[in-house]
Amino acid sequence: MSNRRNNIIPHIDWITIGLYGVIVLIGWINIYSAVFNPVHPNIFDFSQRYGKQFVWIMTGFAMAFLVMISEASFFPAFSYPLYGMFVFADLVVRFVGRNIAGSHSWFRIGEIGIQPAELGMFAINLGLAKYLSNEKNTTNSKKIRWIAIAMIVFPMLLIIIQNETGVAVTYVAFIFVLYREGLSGNILLIGFLTIVLFILALVGNKFIISIILAVIALVAFLIFSRRKVKDITRIGGILALSLAIIFGTNYAFNHLEPHQKKRIQVFLQQNVNNSKEGYNLHQAEIAIGSGSYMGKGYLQGTQAKLNYVPAHATDFIFVTPCEEWGFVGATTIVILFFVLILRLIFLAERQRSPYSRIYGYGVASIFFIHVAINVGMNLGLVPVIGIPLPFISYGGSSFWAFTLLLFIFLRLDADRLQILR
Amino acid sequence: MNALLSNRKYIIGGIFLVVCISCIVRLFYMQVIDDSLKLDASNETFRHITQYPPRGCIFDRNGHLLVSNEAAYDILVTPSQVKDFDTNSFCTDLGIAKADFISGLKKATIQNTAYHASVFMKEVTPEIYAAFQEKMYKYHGFTSQVRTVRRYPLKIAPHILGYIGEVDKNLCERDPEYKEGDYIGISGVEESYEDDLRGKKGVKIEMFDAMNKEVGDYKNGKFDTLPVTGDNLTCSIDAKLQEYGEKLMQNKAGSIVAIDPRTGEILALISSPNYDPNMMVGSVRAKNYARLLQDSIDVPLFNRALMAMYPPGSTFKTIEALIGQQEGVLDENTVYSCPGAFHIGNVTVACDLRHGPLQLEKAIAYSCNTYFCNVFMSIMSNKKYHSTEEAFASWRRYVTSFGIGVRPDIDLPSGLRGSLPTENYYDKFHGKGHWKGSTIISLAIGQGELGVTPLQLANQAAIIGNRGYYYTPHIIKGIGDKPASKKYTTKHFVPIESKYFEVVADGMCDVVNDGTAAASKIPGVVMCGKTGTAQNPNGRNNSLFIAFAPKDTPRIAISVVVERGGWGADWAAPIASLMIEKYLTDTIKRAEIEQRMLNGNTIQYLAEEKTAPKKKHNKHTTKPVRMASIKKPDQ
Known part of the structure; x- marks a missing residue:
C-alpha cells in the first residue's frame, strides 16, 4: 500500500493542481475584496466571509488530500451506490426537505444543511462513467444510449420539481460526455437549434418565422432529398417539430415560474424595468463596465462593495474582479478557467481506462457549463441562473464539491498507468 | 472507431473556445468600448456635494x-431613489400638499434626470428643517444642503x-x-x-x-x-449717517451723497424712496421685487444717487467761477452789475432780485444769474480762442475734469455719465457757426442741456473743498485684509490752480452765513454750500444743495437733491446741513429744523405730477409742511 502511494506522486498532474491553486487563491482574495468590511480588515477574521472561506478552502484541501491517498479503485466500485443514494435522496427530499426560499431541496441535520442537488453532478458523473465504461455497453446501441440519457434526465426532473431549475440546467453539460462517447453529433446541433428557435419564438413574430421555416424545409427537400416518402416524412417531421416548439414556447413560457419568466425577459431585454427585475443584471453590467481596461485597483471597487450588485459574493462574484482588475484581470480569469478545462480534456484523452476518461470529460464539462453560465449571466449573455463560479464564489459546499470532483479525477489520472479499468 | 471518437475532443474544445472568446469579446465591449456604463457607475455611487x-x-x-x-436649508431629491414611504407624513413635515410633492418630483426629473439630485424645496426655514431632518433617514432619495x-x-x-x-x-x-x-x-x-x-x-x-446610505468620503476626502x-x-459708509439720511429723506424723492473729500470714500449714499433690503431675501424676493418694480411713482428700485440726472442749476455757478478765473477773464474783484435780469440780443435771463453791482464772492453768495451770465459770455468770447466752438471746447474740458459728462469709476455696477453736450451737438442743432455764447447762455446757470447725478454733485463739492483735486468716489474701503483698489488712492487734479478756489469757498461760506441758505447755518461748524433750484418743465423745481465742511479742512462733502422740493434752500440745504452736523458733531442742536425735515413730504408733488402729467401745475388741496421763512433769490 505505502509503496503504491509513494509511486503515484510522480504521476500526479501538478499542472492542474497549480492552476487549481492559482484560481483558489484568486477566489479567496477576491472574496476578501468583494465583501470587505473595514471594521474587520483581517483576512483570517472568521466572523467575515473571507475568514470563513479560508476554512472552507482548508477543509477542501484536506478532502483533496484524503482523495489522493485513497485507493483509485474505490471510485468505480462505489459509483453506482453513490448514484443510487443521490437519486434516492432527491426523491425523498421533496417530501421531508425544508422549504428554503421556495425550494424543497435541503436536508437539515442540526445546523448543517445539505442540498442533494449540489452533489448531483458529482453522482451523475460517477454513475455515468461507470455505466458507459462497462465493456458490454457501447453508445452505438440505442438502448444503452437511452438509458444513459435517462440517467441524466431522471435526476434532472427530480431537481426541477425541487425548484432548482438552475442546477438542473447544468446537467446539460453531460451532453458533451455522451457526444464524446459516440452520441451522434446531431444531438448538439439539435440542442443548439432548439435554443435558437426558443429565443426566436420569444422575440420574433411566430408566423413570419413559421413561413421562413417552411421555405427552408421546401428548399432542403428540393436540394437534398431523393424525393422519397422517407425524406418527405423526415423533413416534414422536423418542420412540424420546429413549429411545435415555436407555438409551444409561449405556452411553456407562460407556465414558467414568474421569476423564471422575468429572468428570461430580462435576458431578452423585453419590458425590463432596471429598478425591479432588471436590477441585478443592470447593476452587474454597470459595475463590470466601470472597471474599464485596467480596473479600479484591488479593494478600490465601489459598485459591488456598496451592495449595488446583489449576491456579489456568490452568483455575481465575477463582477468584483471585472470592476477592480478591469478587462485585463477578468480576461485572465476566463483564460485560466479555459486552460484548466482544456488541460482536463487533455488528461481525459490520455486515460487508458474508459471510466477515467468519461469521468474526466464529465469534470471538464461540469466546469465548463458552470463557468460559461456564471460568467455569461454576469455579462448578460445568458439568463440569470443561480449557480456558482467554481472556486471563486463564496460558499463551502460548492467549493468542496468542485474540489472533490477535480481531485477524484486527478487521483484516477495518477493511477492511469496501473490498471485498465 | 475509438480513434475517430477521440477526434471529437477538437469539436468539444472548439465549442469551449468559442464560448470563451464570446465572453472575452463581451467583456471588451462592456469594459473598454461602452462608456455609458462607467458614467452610470459614478452617477449612482458618488454624489458630488457642493x-x-x-x-x-x-x-x-x-x-x-x-x-x-x-x-437656510434646501431639500434635494434624487427621484430615482425615492422609495415607498409615508408621503402624508412627508408632506406634513414640510408643510406642502401632496400634489406639490408629485409635481415637485416630476419637475426634478425633467430638470435634472431621475438619477441626479435636484432642489425640491428651496430655503426651508431652520424650524421646518429641524423637524424634517429628524425623519430624513426614512425619506429615501431626499437629502439636504445648507445654504x-x-x-x-x-x-x-x-x-x-x-x-x-x-x-x-x-x-x-x-x-x-x-x-x-x-x-x-x-x-x-x-x-x-x-x-x-x-x-x-x-x-x-x-x-x-x-440603500442610499452614506458610507463615507471617497478615498477619505482625497479629492474633496x-x-x-x-x-x-x-x-466706506457710516451706518449712522446713512440711517439718519434715509430718515431725513423719508416721504421725499431724491438723494443724498456724502463723500469724505480726503479719501473719496462715500460716507452715505441715499436714494429715496427706498425699501428694506430684507425684502429681497429668500422665498419672498420674487413677490416683493415684482411689487417694487410696479411702483411707478416711487420707483424704489431706482438708485437716484447714481442713475438720476438733474440740471445742476445754480450749484454749477461754482464751476463757472473757477473756469472764469483760470481762463483769466474773471478775478475776485471783477464787478458786474445786476439790474434784475441779463439781456443779450433777444435773450433775457431773469434774476430774482436787483442785486446791483457785485463782486465774485457775493455773486456766489446771492447766486446772481446776471453775474454768471456775464462770466459765461466772457469765457465764450475769450480772445484766446478763434471761435465760440473753440472757447466752448475749452470750457467743456474744464467741466469734464470735474467728472461731469464722464461715467464715474465708482465700484457700484452702474452710474450715469450725465449730460454735457459737445460743440458738435450745437453745430448739428444750430448749424456750424450759427451759435455763440448767448445761444447757450442757460449753461451759465446750470440749465439747458446740462445734467448731473447727485454723485457728481457731491464730488464737485469735494473738489472745491479740496481746492482742486479729488479721489474717485468709492463705496468699499477694504476687501478682507487688503485695502481698496489702487485706483481709489490716486489724486485726480482739475486743471485749475488751487488759489482760485479760495474766493469760491468764501462765497460758498457766505451762502450759509448770509446768502441763499442762511437758514441752514450750523452752530459751531463753518460750512460752505451752494444752493440750486433746477427748473423742471413738468412741475415744481428740484431743490439742490452742495456743501462741504469744515471750510478749511473739509471732512465731508455732500450733495442733496429733493425732487420737486422747490427752492434749494427749502429742503436740500437744511437736509445737507443736518447731515453735516450729524457727521461732524454727532448731535443735532437744531431740533426744529430737524423735525420739519423729518415730517416734510414732497413726494406728493411728484405723485400728483405723475398721475396727472398733462397739467402744468399742481393744485394740491393739502399743503405740505413748507418753509415759511426766508425765500432767498435763487435760480
Missing part, C-alpha cells in the same frame, strides 16, 4: 454689520448693498464657476464685488451604497476641496 462657502459679510466704516448670513441667505440687520442702504438672487441660466453656460441654482450678486456691492464676496465653492465626494469663505468687505 460645499457652499459663506458669502462675505459687509461692515460699515466703523465695524457695524450691514450684511450678514443666516442659514446661507443674506440678512440686513440695520435695514438700510438697499441701493448700495444690492441683493443676491439665483444665477441666470445663460451665465451658467458661460461661466463654469456657476451652476443653476447658485446665488449671485444682482445689484449694488453684491454685484460689483461678487468675485470677492462669493468665496470658492468646495466639493465633497460622498459614496452612497445601494474645501470651500473658501468669501472676503468680508468694509464699506
Whole structure:
C-alpha cells in the first residue's frame, strides 16, 4: 500500500493542481475584496466571509488530500451506490426537505444543511462513467444510449420539481460526455437549434418565422432529398417539430415560474424595468463596465462593495474582479478557467481506462457549463441562473464539491498507468 | 472507431473556445468600448456635494454689520431613489400638499434626470428643517444642503448693498464657476464685488451604497476641496449717517451723497424712496421685487444717487467761477452789475432780485444769474480762442475734469455719465457757426442741456473743498485684509490752480452765513454750500444743495437733491446741513429744523405730477409742511 502511494506522486498532474491553486487563491482574495468590511480588515477574521472561506478552502484541501491517498479503485466500485443514494435522496427530499426560499431541496441535520442537488453532478458523473465504461455497453446501441440519457434526465426532473431549475440546467453539460462517447453529433446541433428557435419564438413574430421555416424545409427537400416518402416524412417531421416548439414556447413560457419568466425577459431585454427585475443584471453590467481596461485597483471597487450588485459574493462574484482588475484581470480569469478545462480534456484523452476518461470529460464539462453560465449571466449573455463560479464564489459546499470532483479525477489520472479499468 | 471518437475532443474544445472568446469579446465591449456604463457607475455611487462657502459679510466704516448670513436649508431629491414611504407624513413635515410633492418630483426629473439630485424645496426655514431632518433617514432619495441667505440687520442702504438672487441660466453656460441654482450678486456691492464676496465653492465626494446610505468620503476626502469663505468687505459708509439720511429723506424723492473729500470714500449714499433690503431675501424676493418694480411713482428700485440726472442749476455757478478765473477773464474783484435780469440780443435771463453791482464772492453768495451770465459770455468770447466752438471746447474740458459728462469709476455696477453736450451737438442743432455764447447762455446757470447725478454733485463739492483735486468716489474701503483698489488712492487734479478756489469757498461760506441758505447755518461748524433750484418743465423745481465742511479742512462733502422740493434752500440745504452736523458733531442742536425735515413730504408733488402729467401745475388741496421763512433769490 505505502509503496503504491509513494509511486503515484510522480504521476500526479501538478499542472492542474497549480492552476487549481492559482484560481483558489484568486477566489479567496477576491472574496476578501468583494465583501470587505473595514471594521474587520483581517483576512483570517472568521466572523467575515473571507475568514470563513479560508476554512472552507482548508477543509477542501484536506478532502483533496484524503482523495489522493485513497485507493483509485474505490471510485468505480462505489459509483453506482453513490448514484443510487443521490437519486434516492432527491426523491425523498421533496417530501421531508425544508422549504428554503421556495425550494424543497435541503436536508437539515442540526445546523448543517445539505442540498442533494449540489452533489448531483458529482453522482451523475460517477454513475455515468461507470455505466458507459462497462465493456458490454457501447453508445452505438440505442438502448444503452437511452438509458444513459435517462440517467441524466431522471435526476434532472427530480431537481426541477425541487425548484432548482438552475442546477438542473447544468446537467446539460453531460451532453458533451455522451457526444464524446459516440452520441451522434446531431444531438448538439439539435440542442443548439432548439435554443435558437426558443429565443426566436420569444422575440420574433411566430408566423413570419413559421413561413421562413417552411421555405427552408421546401428548399432542403428540393436540394437534398431523393424525393422519397422517407425524406418527405423526415423533413416534414422536423418542420412540424420546429413549429411545435415555436407555438409551444409561449405556452411553456407562460407556465414558467414568474421569476423564471422575468429572468428570461430580462435576458431578452423585453419590458425590463432596471429598478425591479432588471436590477441585478443592470447593476452587474454597470459595475463590470466601470472597471474599464485596467480596473479600479484591488479593494478600490465601489459598485459591488456598496451592495449595488446583489449576491456579489456568490452568483455575481465575477463582477468584483471585472470592476477592480478591469478587462485585463477578468480576461485572465476566463483564460485560466479555459486552460484548466482544456488541460482536463487533455488528461481525459490520455486515460487508458474508459471510466477515467468519461469521468474526466464529465469534470471538464461540469466546469465548463458552470463557468460559461456564471460568467455569461454576469455579462448578460445568458439568463440569470443561480449557480456558482467554481472556486471563486463564496460558499463551502460548492467549493468542496468542485474540489472533490477535480481531485477524484486527478487521483484516477495518477493511477492511469496501473490498471485498465 | 475509438480513434475517430477521440477526434471529437477538437469539436468539444472548439465549442469551449468559442464560448470563451464570446465572453472575452463581451467583456471588451462592456469594459473598454461602452462608456455609458462607467458614467452610470459614478452617477449612482458618488454624489458630488457642493460645499457652499459663506458669502462675505459687509461692515460699515466703523465695524457695524450691514450684511450678514443666516442659514437656510434646501431639500434635494434624487427621484430615482425615492422609495415607498409615508408621503402624508412627508408632506406634513414640510408643510406642502401632496400634489406639490408629485409635481415637485416630476419637475426634478425633467430638470435634472431621475438619477441626479435636484432642489425640491428651496430655503426651508431652520424650524421646518429641524423637524424634517429628524425623519430624513426614512425619506429615501431626499437629502439636504445648507445654504446661507443674506440678512440686513440695520435695514438700510438697499441701493448700495444690492441683493443676491439665483444665477441666470445663460451665465451658467458661460461661466463654469456657476451652476443653476447658485446665488449671485444682482445689484449694488453684491454685484460689483461678487468675485470677492462669493468665496470658492468646495466639493465633497460622498459614496452612497445601494440603500442610499452614506458610507463615507471617497478615498477619505482625497479629492474633496474645501470651500473658501468669501472676503468680508468694509464699506466706506457710516451706518449712522446713512440711517439718519434715509430718515431725513423719508416721504421725499431724491438723494443724498456724502463723500469724505480726503479719501473719496462715500460716507452715505441715499436714494429715496427706498425699501428694506430684507425684502429681497429668500422665498419672498420674487413677490416683493415684482411689487417694487410696479411702483411707478416711487420707483424704489431706482438708485437716484447714481442713475438720476438733474440740471445742476445754480450749484454749477461754482464751476463757472473757477473756469472764469483760470481762463483769466474773471478775478475776485471783477464787478458786474445786476439790474434784475441779463439781456443779450433777444435773450433775457431773469434774476430774482436787483442785486446791483457785485463782486465774485457775493455773486456766489446771492447766486446772481446776471453775474454768471456775464462770466459765461466772457469765457465764450475769450480772445484766446478763434471761435465760440473753440472757447466752448475749452470750457467743456474744464467741466469734464470735474467728472461731469464722464461715467464715474465708482465700484457700484452702474452710474450715469450725465449730460454735457459737445460743440458738435450745437453745430448739428444750430448749424456750424450759427451759435455763440448767448445761444447757450442757460449753461451759465446750470440749465439747458446740462445734467448731473447727485454723485457728481457731491464730488464737485469735494473738489472745491479740496481746492482742486479729488479721489474717485468709492463705496468699499477694504476687501478682507487688503485695502481698496489702487485706483481709489490716486489724486485726480482739475486743471485749475488751487488759489482760485479760495474766493469760491468764501462765497460758498457766505451762502450759509448770509446768502441763499442762511437758514441752514450750523452752530459751531463753518460750512460752505451752494444752493440750486433746477427748473423742471413738468412741475415744481428740484431743490439742490452742495456743501462741504469744515471750510478749511473739509471732512465731508455732500450733495442733496429733493425732487420737486422747490427752492434749494427749502429742503436740500437744511437736509445737507443736518447731515453735516450729524457727521461732524454727532448731535443735532437744531431740533426744529430737524423735525420739519423729518415730517416734510414732497413726494406728493411728484405723485400728483405723475398721475396727472398733462397739467402744468399742481393744485394740491393739502399743503405740505413748507418753509415759511426766508425765500432767498435763487435760480
